[in-house]
Amino acid sequence: MSSRHTDLDTGPLYALSHLDALESEAVHIFREVAGEFENPVILFSGGKDSILMLRLALKAFAPAPVPFALLHVDTGHNFPEVLAYRDRTVERYGLRLHVASVQDYIDRGVLRERADGTRNPLQTLPLTERIRTERFDAVFGGGRRDEEKARAKERVFSLRDEFSQWDPRRQRPELWNLYNGRHAPGEHVRVFPLSNWTELDVWQYIAREDIDLPAIYYAHEREVFRRDGMWLTAGQWGGPREGETVQQRQVRYRTVGDMSCTGAVDSDATTIEKVITEIAASRLTERGATRADDKLSEAAMEDRKREGYF
Known part of the structure; x- marks a missing residue:
């Protein structure tokens, strides 16, 4: 909620709460991407950060539908509760869902199971190939700077080359919340509208908005x-x-x-x-x-x- 106080010279002044300020920034980022790019997509796993991203996208374009598809990289080892939530959400809002399956790549012999059983590191190829084949030029991710030291280096607009690789030397300054989405053919931009949120912010916003979670x-x-x-x-x-x-x-x-x-x-x-x-x-x-x-x-x-x- 915003707070209000009165300045004797200028009249009523309004100050956004920290959650309102974070929401406003994220909504601005979604609208900026819609204006700059031709074919954006939202990474959506059914986890809390992607759920929050979708809620902010819905707010950004209401009452119109979200103008982006969703993309899920399915490892085949996902929690059943989360997959069920994903499917309910897609049906509820009438969204388009792309699924890049790690199991498909294993079945074709392109990828091999790891000795430790984890498939998270195997998601890179299905993700990057789906970005290339669908020609997505902007990919929304739910990464936050407080999560991990490598994520703390990310800009809101993170340029990726034609091989989807990240080069820190090519990242652009983002002074005064000005975002540069320029990219060459074959390149794309990863976009992180939750960059400045913390885990506590996420949960406080979920509580305020009464957002359903798995x-x-x-x-x-x-x-x-x-x-x-x-x-x-x-x-x-x-x-x-x-x-x-x-x-x-x-x-x-x-x-x-x-x-x-x-x-x-x-x-x-x-x-x-x-x-x-x-x-x-x-x-x-x-x-x-x-x-x-x-x-x-x-x-x-x-x-x-x-x-x-x-």
Whole structure:
């Protein structure tokens, strides 16, 4: 909500709350992309950040429909609750959904399963090929600068070359919220309207707007096993291994990705108010605490960005 006070010389003055200011910035970015690009697309996984992005896009163009399609890179190891949410959302808003399937590439022999079972690092080729074949010139992502050090380097408009690769030396200044979408044929721009949001901002906005989320974001009973300091869900990807014991615990997920690398946290946060309290007290980002794919090396996310994934 905005606040109002009176200046004796100029009359009523209005100040946006921090959530209103973040919303206004994101809406401006969506509209800027609609004006600058011919064929944008929104990356949508059914995770909280992509859900928030879609809500902001709906606001940006209401009462008209969102003028962008959605793109999901499906690892084949997604949480069923999240896929069901994705499909309900597409039907509810009459959206166009493109699905790039990692399993298709494995079946064709183009990609091979990793020894650790995780498919998150295998998403790069399906994503970049779908961008090229559909000729998407702007791709919205839900990355935030507070999540991980490599993401903190991103500009709002992140230029990618004809191979979808990221070169930090080619990124442009964004003074006074001026965004340069110029790109050569074959290049595209990744766009991050949530860059300046924090995890706490996301949850506070979700609470304010009463946004529905997949149930796994709230505390629930689940069968999990311990690996590398995280509670992972057993599934068709191959866990648990010998010696890893499955337990019934009350957990929730702070972030959602491939089941093989997304850990749950012990939690009693069954309501959004409790989640906000829990996040406010945390000193670890959701990716730092619960994403094994970011721990493959010190520069795991940086490497994936250079290859074209994020």
